[in-house]
Amino acid sequence: MSTWKLQEAKEKFSEVVKRALSEGPQGITVRGESVAVLISRAECASLAHPKPGFVEFMRQSPLVGLELETERGKRA
Incomplete structure (x- = not known):
């Protein structure tokens, strides 16, 4: 991080x-004392609304509870 004197x-x-x-x-x-940090709006938004982790992402899936076929057919 770059540092700037206030003036x-x-x-x-x-x-x-x-x-x-x-x-x-x-x-x-x-x-000489660090008092503030200037960040972009995009960085501010990502801090305010962090992306959910993988597990939370999967729990919010519209496919939750859907029965899926998990057996594979035999290869010839």
Whole structure:
């Protein structure tokens, strides 16, 4: 993660935003202390609504409870 001093981040705000889109989170410091992180909207959305794991995905399937034929035919 790139880190910017607050004053520099204010002066180069459009560059900080572009880097957040292309490179990922951009840290911002005040007097050497990390105080904020700028992230893209897409990254924010993925943090707010994480994708379900595989088991949860399968439990939400419209095919839950459907009887499936699991035997294979014999090969010649």
